[in-house]
Amino acid sequence: MASKNLLALVVLLSVLGVSVAIPKLNLNLDYYRSKCPDAERIVRRVTEQYVSRKPSLAAALLRMYFHDCFVRGCDGSVLLKSPNKDAERDAIPNLSLRGYEVVDAAKTALEKKCPNLVSCADVLALVARDAVVVIKGPWWPVPLGRRDGRISKLNDALQHLPSPFADIKTLKKNFAVKGLNTKDLVVLSGGHTIGISNCALVNARIYNFTGNGDFDPAMNPSYVRELKKKCKPTDFRSTLDMDPGSAKKFDTHYFNVVAQKKGLFTSDSTLLDDVETKLYVQTQVATGGISFNKDFSDSMVKLGFVQILTGKNGEIRKKCAFVN
Structure with missing residues:
Protein backbone atom coordinates (compact mmCIF):
# COMPACT_ATOMS: atom_id res chain seq x y z
CA MET A 1 0.00 0.00 0.00
CA ALA A 2 2.82 2.39 0.90
CA SER A 3 4.54 1.83 -2.44
CA LYS A 4 1.29 2.47 -4.31
CA ASN A 5 0.75 5.71 -2.41
CA LEU A 6 4.33 6.74 -3.10
CA LEU A 7 3.89 6.04 -6.80
CA ALA A 8 0.62 8.01 -6.87
CA LEU A 9 2.35 11.00 -5.27
CA VAL A 10 5.25 10.82 -7.73
CA VAL A 11 2.83 10.70 -10.67
CA LEU A 12 0.75 13.63 -9.40
CA LEU A 13 3.76 15.81 -8.70
CA SER A 14 5.15 14.95 -12.15
CA VAL A 15 1.89 15.98 -13.81
CA LEU A 16 1.97 19.24 -11.87
CA GLY A 17 5.58 19.82 -12.89
CA VAL A 18 6.88 19.62 -9.33
CA SER A 19 10.45 18.41 -9.00
CA VAL A 20 10.95 16.75 -5.62
CA ALA A 21 13.73 14.24 -4.95
CA ILE A 22 12.24 10.76 -4.53
CA PRO A 23 14.13 10.00 -1.26
CA LYS A 24 12.16 12.83 0.37
CA LEU A 25 8.79 11.35 -0.56
CA ASN A 26 7.94 10.06 2.90
CA LEU A 27 4.77 12.13 3.01
CA ASN A 28 1.50 11.08 1.45
CA LEU A 29 -1.38 12.96 -0.16
CA ASP A 30 -3.76 10.32 1.27
CA TYR A 31 -2.12 10.05 4.67
CA TYR A 32 -5.32 10.71 6.65
CA ARG A 33 -7.80 9.18 4.21
CA SER A 34 -8.43 6.05 6.27
CA LYS A 35 -7.58 7.52 9.69
CA CYS A 36 -9.41 10.84 9.44
CA PRO A 37 -11.04 11.23 6.01
CA ASP A 38 -12.54 14.64 6.85
CA ALA A 39 -9.24 16.16 8.01
CA GLU A 40 -8.61 18.43 5.02
CA ARG A 41 -12.25 19.45 4.79
CA ILE A 42 -12.28 20.42 8.47
CA VAL A 43 -9.14 22.53 8.14
CA ARG A 44 -10.46 24.16 4.98
CA ARG A 45 -13.78 25.03 6.61
CA VAL A 46 -12.15 26.63 9.65
CA THR A 47 -9.62 28.53 7.52
CA GLU A 48 -12.35 29.87 5.24
CA GLN A 49 -14.35 31.08 8.25
CA TYR A 50 -11.44 33.13 9.56
CA VAL A 51 -9.87 34.38 6.34
CA SER A 52 -13.16 35.29 4.65
CA ARG A 53 -13.84 37.61 7.59
CA LYS A 54 -10.28 38.94 7.76
CA LYS A 85 9.73 33.47 26.50
CA ASP A 86 12.64 31.79 24.73
CA ALA A 87 10.78 29.86 22.01
CA GLU A 88 10.85 30.63 18.28
CA ARG A 89 7.73 32.76 18.48
CA ASP A 90 9.51 35.00 21.02
CA ALA A 91 12.33 35.93 18.63
CA ILE A 92 12.15 39.48 17.31
CA PRO A 93 11.42 38.45 13.69
CA ASN A 94 8.47 36.38 14.93
CA LEU A 95 6.91 38.86 17.34
CA SER A 96 4.76 40.19 14.49
CA LEU A 97 3.48 36.74 13.52
CA ARG A 98 -0.28 36.38 13.82
CA GLY A 99 -2.96 33.90 12.94
CA TYR A 100 -2.21 31.37 15.69
CA GLU A 101 -5.91 31.32 16.52
CA VAL A 102 -6.71 29.88 13.07
CA VAL A 103 -4.33 26.96 13.54
CA ASP A 104 -5.60 26.39 17.08
CA ALA A 105 -9.24 26.43 15.94
CA ALA A 106 -8.54 23.94 13.16
CA LYS A 107 -6.62 21.67 15.54
CA THR A 108 -9.44 21.83 18.13
CA ALA A 109 -11.98 20.84 15.49
CA LEU A 110 -9.76 17.95 14.40
CA GLU A 111 -9.28 16.72 17.95
CA LYS A 112 -13.04 16.47 18.36
CA LYS A 113 -13.36 14.42 15.19
CA CYS A 114 -10.08 12.50 15.13
CA PRO A 115 -8.20 12.79 18.46
CA ASN A 116 -4.43 12.35 18.52
CA LEU A 117 -4.11 11.82 14.77
CA VAL A 118 -3.39 15.06 12.87
CA SER A 119 -0.17 16.89 13.64
CA CYS A 120 0.00 20.64 14.15
CA ALA A 121 2.73 20.71 11.48
CA ASP A 122 0.26 19.31 8.95
CA VAL A 123 -2.49 21.66 10.15
CA LEU A 124 -0.22 24.68 9.58
CA ALA A 125 0.75 23.40 6.12
CA LEU A 126 -2.91 23.04 5.15
CA VAL A 127 -3.99 26.33 6.72
CA ALA A 128 -1.30 28.26 4.80
CA ARG A 129 -2.44 26.73 1.50
CA ASP A 130 -6.14 27.16 2.17
CA ALA A 131 -5.72 30.76 3.34
CA VAL A 132 -4.06 31.69 0.04
CA VAL A 133 -6.81 29.93 -1.89
CA VAL A 134 -9.50 31.90 -0.01
CA ILE A 135 -8.09 35.16 -1.41
CA LYS A 136 -8.02 33.59 -4.88
CA GLY A 137 -4.34 32.74 -4.88
CA PRO A 138 -2.88 29.50 -6.29
CA TRP A 139 -3.65 26.03 -4.95
CA TRP A 140 -0.93 23.44 -4.40
CA PRO A 141 -0.98 19.82 -3.22
CA VAL A 142 -0.02 19.31 0.42
CA PRO A 143 1.47 15.86 1.07
CA LEU A 144 0.82 14.96 4.71
CA GLY A 145 2.29 12.86 7.49
CA ARG A 146 4.58 15.33 9.25
CA ARG A 147 5.03 14.97 12.98
CA ASP A 148 5.47 17.75 15.50
CA GLY A 149 8.79 18.83 16.92
CA ARG A 150 9.33 19.11 20.67
CA ILE A 151 12.05 21.76 20.53
CA SER A 152 11.60 25.47 19.89
CA LYS A 153 14.45 27.91 20.55
CA LEU A 154 14.55 31.66 20.12
CA ASN A 155 18.17 31.58 19.00
CA ASP A 156 17.38 29.09 16.24
CA ALA A 157 14.93 31.57 14.74
CA LEU A 158 17.50 34.36 14.91
CA GLN A 159 20.08 32.17 13.21
CA HIS A 160 18.04 30.61 10.42
CA LEU A 161 15.32 33.03 9.34
CA PRO A 162 16.33 34.98 6.23
CA SER A 163 16.77 38.65 7.09
CA PRO A 164 14.95 41.48 5.28
CA PHE A 165 18.34 43.21 5.29
CA ALA A 166 20.17 40.32 3.57
CA ASP A 167 21.92 40.59 0.21
CA ILE A 168 21.45 38.08 -2.59
CA LYS A 169 24.55 36.06 -1.72
CA THR A 170 23.35 35.54 1.84
CA LEU A 171 19.81 34.71 0.76
CA LYS A 172 21.02 32.10 -1.71
CA LYS A 173 22.99 30.44 1.09
CA ASN A 174 19.98 30.58 3.43
CA PHE A 175 17.82 28.80 0.88
CA ALA A 176 20.47 26.31 -0.27
CA VAL A 177 20.90 25.07 3.30
CA LYS A 178 17.20 24.16 3.24
CA GLY A 179 17.46 22.36 -0.08
CA LEU A 180 15.85 25.22 -1.99
CA ASN A 181 17.46 26.69 -5.10
CA THR A 182 17.76 30.18 -6.54
CA LYS A 183 14.50 29.87 -8.43
CA ASP A 184 12.70 28.91 -5.23
CA LEU A 185 14.19 32.01 -3.61
CA VAL A 186 12.83 34.45 -6.18
CA VAL A 187 9.51 32.62 -6.53
CA LEU A 188 8.82 32.46 -2.80
CA SER A 189 9.84 36.12 -2.50
CA GLY A 190 6.81 36.66 -4.71
CA ASN A 198 6.23 48.66 9.19
CA CYS A 199 8.38 51.77 9.12
CA ALA A 200 10.93 50.36 11.56
CA LEU A 201 12.29 47.96 8.96
CA VAL A 202 12.91 50.64 6.32
CA ASN A 203 13.93 53.61 8.47
CA ALA A 204 17.66 53.21 7.82
CA ARG A 205 17.13 52.53 4.10
CA ILE A 206 15.37 55.85 3.55
CA TYR A 207 17.00 58.12 6.14
CA ASN A 208 20.50 56.99 7.03
CA PHE A 209 21.69 54.16 4.82
CA THR A 210 25.44 54.71 5.20
CA GLY A 211 25.35 56.87 8.31
CA ASN A 212 25.42 60.13 6.34
CA GLY A 213 21.73 60.92 6.17
CA ASP A 214 21.35 59.29 2.75
CA PHE A 215 19.02 56.64 1.31
CA ASP A 216 19.77 53.29 -0.28
CA PRO A 217 20.80 53.96 -3.90
CA ALA A 218 19.14 50.66 -4.87
CA MET A 219 15.78 52.35 -4.22
CA ASN A 220 13.80 54.42 -6.69
CA PRO A 221 14.04 58.05 -5.44
CA SER A 222 10.34 58.58 -6.06
CA TYR A 223 9.55 55.58 -3.87
CA VAL A 224 11.80 56.95 -1.14
CA ARG A 225 9.82 60.18 -1.21
CA GLU A 226 6.58 58.22 -0.89
CA LEU A 227 7.94 56.27 2.05
CA LYS A 228 9.15 59.40 3.81
CA LYS A 229 5.63 60.81 3.66
CA LYS A 230 4.35 57.69 5.41
CA CYS A 231 7.31 57.19 7.76
CA LYS A 232 8.64 60.21 9.59
CA PRO A 233 12.18 59.85 11.02
CA THR A 234 10.92 58.84 14.47
CA ASP A 235 7.98 56.73 13.26
CA PHE A 236 8.70 53.05 13.69
CA ARG A 237 5.14 51.76 13.92
CA SER A 238 3.10 52.85 10.90
CA THR A 239 2.32 50.03 8.49
CA LEU A 240 3.45 49.76 4.89
CA ASP A 241 2.20 47.56 2.07
CA MET A 242 4.70 44.98 0.89
CA ASP A 243 3.36 45.35 -2.64
CA PRO A 244 2.21 48.98 -2.97
CA GLY A 245 -0.83 49.26 -5.17
CA SER A 246 -1.76 45.57 -4.98
CA ALA A 247 -1.11 44.37 -1.43
CA LYS A 248 -4.47 42.65 -0.95
CA LYS A 249 -4.42 40.63 -4.15
CA PHE A 250 -2.29 37.56 -4.81
CA ASP A 251 -0.84 38.43 -8.20
CA THR A 252 2.48 39.19 -9.91
CA HIS A 253 2.45 42.94 -9.31
CA TYR A 254 5.24 42.43 -6.78
CA PHE A 255 7.68 41.70 -9.60
CA ASN A 256 6.72 44.95 -11.34
CA VAL A 257 7.46 46.76 -8.10
CA VAL A 258 10.87 45.10 -7.74
CA ALA A 259 11.72 45.83 -11.38
CA GLN A 260 10.94 49.52 -10.73
CA LYS A 261 13.35 49.48 -7.75
CA LYS A 262 10.51 49.83 -5.30
CA GLY A 263 11.20 46.69 -3.28
CA LEU A 264 10.46 47.50 0.36
CA PHE A 265 13.29 45.45 1.86
CA THR A 266 16.91 44.97 0.86
CA SER A 267 15.95 41.30 0.37
CA ASP A 268 13.47 42.43 -2.29
CA SER A 269 15.74 44.91 -4.04
CA THR A 270 18.64 42.49 -4.14
CA LEU A 271 16.71 40.19 -6.49
CA LEU A 272 18.03 42.51 -9.20
CA ASP A 273 21.63 41.75 -8.16
CA ASP A 274 21.75 38.18 -9.47
CA VAL A 275 21.49 37.08 -13.09
CA GLU A 276 18.97 34.28 -12.45
CA THR A 277 16.70 36.14 -10.03
CA LYS A 278 16.77 39.30 -12.14
CA LEU A 279 15.84 37.34 -15.26
CA TYR A 280 12.92 35.75 -13.42
CA VAL A 281 11.66 39.17 -12.28
CA LYS A 318 -2.82 17.55 21.52
CA LYS A 319 -2.51 21.34 21.62
CA CYS A 320 -0.28 23.17 19.18
CA ALA A 321 1.19 25.59 21.71
CA PHE A 322 2.44 22.87 24.08
CA VAL A 323 4.33 19.60 23.86
CA ASN A 324 2.46 16.59 25.22
Whole structure:
Protein backbone atom coordinates (compact mmCIF):
# COMPACT_ATOMS: atom_id res chain seq x y z
CA MET A 1 0.00 0.00 0.00
CA ALA A 2 2.82 2.39 0.90
CA SER A 3 4.54 1.83 -2.44
CA LYS A 4 1.29 2.47 -4.31
CA ASN A 5 0.75 5.71 -2.41
CA LEU A 6 4.33 6.74 -3.10
CA LEU A 7 3.89 6.04 -6.80
CA ALA A 8 0.62 8.01 -6.87
CA LEU A 9 2.35 11.00 -5.27
CA VAL A 10 5.25 10.82 -7.73
CA VAL A 11 2.83 10.70 -10.67
CA LEU A 12 0.75 13.63 -9.40
CA LEU A 13 3.76 15.81 -8.70
CA SER A 14 5.15 14.95 -12.15
CA VAL A 15 1.89 15.98 -13.81
CA LEU A 16 1.97 19.24 -11.87
CA GLY A 17 5.58 19.82 -12.89
CA VAL A 18 6.88 19.62 -9.33
CA SER A 19 10.45 18.41 -9.00
CA VAL A 20 10.95 16.75 -5.62
CA ALA A 21 13.73 14.24 -4.95
CA ILE A 22 12.24 10.76 -4.53
CA PRO A 23 14.13 10.00 -1.26
CA LYS A 24 12.16 12.83 0.37
CA LEU A 25 8.79 11.35 -0.56
CA ASN A 26 7.94 10.06 2.90
CA LEU A 27 4.77 12.13 3.01
CA ASN A 28 1.50 11.08 1.45
CA LEU A 29 -1.38 12.96 -0.16
CA ASP A 30 -3.76 10.32 1.27
CA TYR A 31 -2.12 10.05 4.67
CA TYR A 32 -5.32 10.71 6.65
CA ARG A 33 -7.80 9.18 4.21
CA SER A 34 -8.43 6.05 6.27
CA LYS A 35 -7.58 7.52 9.69
CA CYS A 36 -9.41 10.84 9.44
CA PRO A 37 -11.04 11.23 6.01
CA ASP A 38 -12.54 14.64 6.85
CA ALA A 39 -9.24 16.16 8.01
CA GLU A 40 -8.61 18.43 5.02
CA ARG A 41 -12.25 19.45 4.79
CA ILE A 42 -12.28 20.42 8.47
CA VAL A 43 -9.14 22.53 8.14
CA ARG A 44 -10.46 24.16 4.98
CA ARG A 45 -13.78 25.03 6.61
CA VAL A 46 -12.15 26.63 9.65
CA THR A 47 -9.62 28.53 7.52
CA GLU A 48 -12.35 29.87 5.24
CA GLN A 49 -14.35 31.08 8.25
CA TYR A 50 -11.44 33.13 9.56
CA VAL A 51 -9.87 34.38 6.34
CA SER A 52 -13.16 35.29 4.65
CA ARG A 53 -13.84 37.61 7.59
CA LYS A 54 -10.28 38.94 7.76
CA PRO A 55 -8.45 38.47 4.41
CA SER A 56 -5.20 39.94 5.78
CA LEU A 57 -4.76 36.65 7.66
CA ALA A 58 -3.78 34.98 4.39
CA ALA A 59 -0.46 36.81 4.29
CA ALA A 60 0.06 36.26 8.01
CA LEU A 61 -0.51 32.51 7.81
CA LEU A 62 1.66 32.11 4.72
CA ARG A 63 4.44 33.95 6.55
CA MET A 64 3.98 31.81 9.66
CA TYR A 65 4.37 28.63 7.62
CA PHE A 66 7.52 29.97 5.94
CA HIS A 67 8.97 30.94 9.33
CA ASP A 68 8.16 27.49 10.71
CA CYS A 69 9.81 25.59 7.86
CA PHE A 70 12.99 27.67 7.89
CA VAL A 71 13.67 26.93 11.56
CA ARG A 72 14.14 23.24 12.42
CA GLY A 73 12.01 22.36 9.39
CA CYS A 74 8.23 22.13 8.91
CA ASP A 75 7.59 20.69 12.37
CA GLY A 76 5.17 23.17 13.93
CA SER A 77 7.87 24.40 16.34
CA VAL A 78 6.95 28.04 15.68
CA LEU A 79 3.60 27.33 17.35
CA LEU A 80 5.11 26.33 20.69
CA LYS A 81 4.91 28.64 23.70
CA SER A 82 7.59 28.90 26.38
CA PRO A 83 7.05 30.10 29.96
CA ASN A 84 10.53 31.63 29.74
CA LYS A 85 9.73 33.47 26.50
CA ASP A 86 12.64 31.79 24.73
CA ALA A 87 10.78 29.86 22.01
CA GLU A 88 10.85 30.63 18.28
CA ARG A 89 7.73 32.76 18.48
CA ASP A 90 9.51 35.00 21.02
CA ALA A 91 12.33 35.93 18.63
CA ILE A 92 12.15 39.48 17.31
CA PRO A 93 11.42 38.45 13.69
CA ASN A 94 8.47 36.38 14.93
CA LEU A 95 6.91 38.86 17.34
CA SER A 96 4.76 40.19 14.49
CA LEU A 97 3.48 36.74 13.52
CA ARG A 98 -0.28 36.38 13.82
CA GLY A 99 -2.96 33.90 12.94
CA TYR A 100 -2.21 31.37 15.69
CA GLU A 101 -5.91 31.32 16.52
CA VAL A 102 -6.71 29.88 13.07
CA VAL A 103 -4.33 26.96 13.54
CA ASP A 104 -5.60 26.39 17.08
CA ALA A 105 -9.24 26.43 15.94
CA ALA A 106 -8.54 23.94 13.16
CA LYS A 107 -6.62 21.67 15.54
CA THR A 108 -9.44 21.83 18.13
CA ALA A 109 -11.98 20.84 15.49
CA LEU A 110 -9.76 17.95 14.40
CA GLU A 111 -9.28 16.72 17.95
CA LYS A 112 -13.04 16.47 18.36
CA LYS A 113 -13.36 14.42 15.19
CA CYS A 114 -10.08 12.50 15.13
CA PRO A 115 -8.20 12.79 18.46
CA ASN A 116 -4.43 12.35 18.52
CA LEU A 117 -4.11 11.82 14.77
CA VAL A 118 -3.39 15.06 12.87
CA SER A 119 -0.17 16.89 13.64
CA CYS A 120 0.00 20.64 14.15
CA ALA A 121 2.73 20.71 11.48
CA ASP A 122 0.26 19.31 8.95
CA VAL A 123 -2.49 21.66 10.15
CA LEU A 124 -0.22 24.68 9.58
CA ALA A 125 0.75 23.40 6.12
CA LEU A 126 -2.91 23.04 5.15
CA VAL A 127 -3.99 26.33 6.72
CA ALA A 128 -1.30 28.26 4.80
CA ARG A 129 -2.44 26.73 1.50
CA ASP A 130 -6.14 27.16 2.17
CA ALA A 131 -5.72 30.76 3.34
CA VAL A 132 -4.06 31.69 0.04
CA VAL A 133 -6.81 29.93 -1.89
CA VAL A 134 -9.50 31.90 -0.01
CA ILE A 135 -8.09 35.16 -1.41
CA LYS A 136 -8.02 33.59 -4.88
CA GLY A 137 -4.34 32.74 -4.88
CA PRO A 138 -2.88 29.50 -6.29
CA TRP A 139 -3.65 26.03 -4.95
CA TRP A 140 -0.93 23.44 -4.40
CA PRO A 141 -0.98 19.82 -3.22
CA VAL A 142 -0.02 19.31 0.42
CA PRO A 143 1.47 15.86 1.07
CA LEU A 144 0.82 14.96 4.71
CA GLY A 145 2.29 12.86 7.49
CA ARG A 146 4.58 15.33 9.25
CA ARG A 147 5.03 14.97 12.98
CA ASP A 148 5.47 17.75 15.50
CA GLY A 149 8.79 18.83 16.92
CA ARG A 150 9.33 19.11 20.67
CA ILE A 151 12.05 21.76 20.53
CA SER A 152 11.60 25.47 19.89
CA LYS A 153 14.45 27.91 20.55
CA LEU A 154 14.55 31.66 20.12
CA ASN A 155 18.17 31.58 19.00
CA ASP A 156 17.38 29.09 16.24
CA ALA A 157 14.93 31.57 14.74
CA LEU A 158 17.50 34.36 14.91
CA GLN A 159 20.08 32.17 13.21
CA HIS A 160 18.04 30.61 10.42
CA LEU A 161 15.32 33.03 9.34
CA PRO A 162 16.33 34.98 6.23
CA SER A 163 16.77 38.65 7.09
CA PRO A 164 14.95 41.48 5.28
CA PHE A 165 18.34 43.21 5.29
CA ALA A 166 20.17 40.32 3.57
CA ASP A 167 21.92 40.59 0.21
CA ILE A 168 21.45 38.08 -2.59
CA LYS A 169 24.55 36.06 -1.72
CA THR A 170 23.35 35.54 1.84
CA LEU A 171 19.81 34.71 0.76
CA LYS A 172 21.02 32.10 -1.71
CA LYS A 173 22.99 30.44 1.09
CA ASN A 174 19.98 30.58 3.43
CA PHE A 175 17.82 28.80 0.88
CA ALA A 176 20.47 26.31 -0.27
CA VAL A 177 20.90 25.07 3.30
CA LYS A 178 17.20 24.16 3.24
CA GLY A 179 17.46 22.36 -0.08
CA LEU A 180 15.85 25.22 -1.99
CA ASN A 181 17.46 26.69 -5.10
CA THR A 182 17.76 30.18 -6.54
CA LYS A 183 14.50 29.87 -8.43
CA ASP A 184 12.70 28.91 -5.23
CA LEU A 185 14.19 32.01 -3.61
CA VAL A 186 12.83 34.45 -6.18
CA VAL A 187 9.51 32.62 -6.53
CA LEU A 188 8.82 32.46 -2.80
CA SER A 189 9.84 36.12 -2.50
CA GLY A 190 6.81 36.66 -4.71
CA GLY A 191 4.73 35.83 -1.64
CA HIS A 192 5.37 39.45 -0.69
CA THR A 193 2.62 40.28 -3.15
CA ILE A 194 0.36 40.22 -0.08
CA GLY A 195 0.89 41.54 3.41
CA ILE A 196 2.28 44.47 5.33
CA SER A 197 5.40 45.54 7.20
CA ASN A 198 6.23 48.66 9.19
CA CYS A 199 8.38 51.77 9.12
CA ALA A 200 10.93 50.36 11.56
CA LEU A 201 12.29 47.96 8.96
CA VAL A 202 12.91 50.64 6.32
CA ASN A 203 13.93 53.61 8.47
CA ALA A 204 17.66 53.21 7.82
CA ARG A 205 17.13 52.53 4.10
CA ILE A 206 15.37 55.85 3.55
CA TYR A 207 17.00 58.12 6.14
CA ASN A 208 20.50 56.99 7.03
CA PHE A 209 21.69 54.16 4.82
CA THR A 210 25.44 54.71 5.20
CA GLY A 211 25.35 56.87 8.31
CA ASN A 212 25.42 60.13 6.34
CA GLY A 213 21.73 60.92 6.17
CA ASP A 214 21.35 59.29 2.75
CA PHE A 215 19.02 56.64 1.31
CA ASP A 216 19.77 53.29 -0.28
CA PRO A 217 20.80 53.96 -3.90
CA ALA A 218 19.14 50.66 -4.87
CA MET A 219 15.78 52.35 -4.22
CA ASN A 220 13.80 54.42 -6.69
CA PRO A 221 14.04 58.05 -5.44
CA SER A 222 10.34 58.58 -6.06
CA TYR A 223 9.55 55.58 -3.87
CA VAL A 224 11.80 56.95 -1.14
CA ARG A 225 9.82 60.18 -1.21
CA GLU A 226 6.58 58.22 -0.89
CA LEU A 227 7.94 56.27 2.05
CA LYS A 228 9.15 59.40 3.81
CA LYS A 229 5.63 60.81 3.66
CA LYS A 230 4.35 57.69 5.41
CA CYS A 231 7.31 57.19 7.76
CA LYS A 232 8.64 60.21 9.59
CA PRO A 233 12.18 59.85 11.02
CA THR A 234 10.92 58.84 14.47
CA ASP A 235 7.98 56.73 13.26
CA PHE A 236 8.70 53.05 13.69
CA ARG A 237 5.14 51.76 13.92
CA SER A 238 3.10 52.85 10.90
CA THR A 239 2.32 50.03 8.49
CA LEU A 240 3.45 49.76 4.89
CA ASP A 241 2.20 47.56 2.07
CA MET A 242 4.70 44.98 0.89
CA ASP A 243 3.36 45.35 -2.64
CA PRO A 244 2.21 48.98 -2.97
CA GLY A 245 -0.83 49.26 -5.17
CA SER A 246 -1.76 45.57 -4.98
CA ALA A 247 -1.11 44.37 -1.43
CA LYS A 248 -4.47 42.65 -0.95
CA LYS A 249 -4.42 40.63 -4.15
CA PHE A 250 -2.29 37.56 -4.81
CA ASP A 251 -0.84 38.43 -8.20
CA THR A 252 2.48 39.19 -9.91
CA HIS A 253 2.45 42.94 -9.31
CA TYR A 254 5.24 42.43 -6.78
CA PHE A 255 7.68 41.70 -9.60
CA ASN A 256 6.72 44.95 -11.34
CA VAL A 257 7.46 46.76 -8.10
CA VAL A 258 10.87 45.10 -7.74
CA ALA A 259 11.72 45.83 -11.38
CA GLN A 260 10.94 49.52 -10.73
CA LYS A 261 13.35 49.48 -7.75
CA LYS A 262 10.51 49.83 -5.30
CA GLY A 263 11.20 46.69 -3.28
CA LEU A 264 10.46 47.50 0.36
CA PHE A 265 13.29 45.45 1.86
CA THR A 266 16.91 44.97 0.86
CA SER A 267 15.95 41.30 0.37
CA ASP A 268 13.47 42.43 -2.29
CA SER A 269 15.74 44.91 -4.04
CA THR A 270 18.64 42.49 -4.14
CA LEU A 271 16.71 40.19 -6.49
CA LEU A 272 18.03 42.51 -9.20
CA ASP A 273 21.63 41.75 -8.16
CA ASP A 274 21.75 38.18 -9.47
CA VAL A 275 21.49 37.08 -13.09
CA GLU A 276 18.97 34.28 -12.45
CA THR A 277 16.70 36.14 -10.03
CA LYS A 278 16.77 39.30 -12.14
CA LEU A 279 15.84 37.34 -15.26
CA TYR A 280 12.92 35.75 -13.42
CA VAL A 281 11.66 39.17 -12.28
CA GLN A 282 11.97 40.58 -15.78
CA THR A 283 10.26 37.54 -17.32
CA GLN A 284 7.26 37.83 -14.99
CA VAL A 285 6.94 41.51 -15.86
CA ALA A 286 7.23 40.88 -19.60
CA THR A 287 4.78 37.97 -19.66
CA GLY A 288 2.25 39.30 -17.20
CA GLY A 289 3.29 36.63 -14.72
CA ILE A 290 2.05 33.76 -16.84
CA SER A 291 4.10 31.12 -15.00
CA PHE A 292 4.06 32.49 -11.47
CA ASN A 293 1.12 30.59 -9.98
CA LYS A 294 2.53 27.25 -11.13
CA ASP A 295 6.04 28.19 -10.02
CA PHE A 296 4.78 29.30 -6.63
CA SER A 297 2.84 26.06 -6.20
CA ASP A 298 5.93 24.02 -7.10
CA SER A 299 8.15 25.87 -4.65
CA MET A 300 5.58 25.63 -1.84
CA VAL A 301 5.51 21.86 -2.26
CA LYS A 302 9.30 21.77 -2.00
CA LEU A 303 9.21 24.02 1.05
CA GLY A 304 6.85 21.57 2.74
CA PHE A 305 9.50 18.83 2.69
CA VAL A 306 12.19 20.84 4.51
CA GLN A 307 13.65 18.88 7.46
CA ILE A 308 10.35 17.14 8.21
CA LEU A 309 9.81 14.70 11.06
CA THR A 310 8.06 11.45 10.17
CA GLY A 311 7.67 7.90 11.45
CA LYS A 312 8.53 7.70 15.14
CA ASN A 313 10.28 11.05 15.29
CA GLY A 314 8.54 13.90 17.08
CA GLU A 315 4.96 13.55 18.31
CA ILE A 316 1.35 14.43 17.55
CA ARG A 317 0.58 17.32 19.88
CA LYS A 318 -2.82 17.55 21.52
CA LYS A 319 -2.51 21.34 21.62
CA CYS A 320 -0.28 23.17 19.18
CA ALA A 321 1.19 25.59 21.71
CA PHE A 322 2.44 22.87 24.08
CA VAL A 323 4.33 19.60 23.86
CA ASN A 324 2.46 16.59 25.22
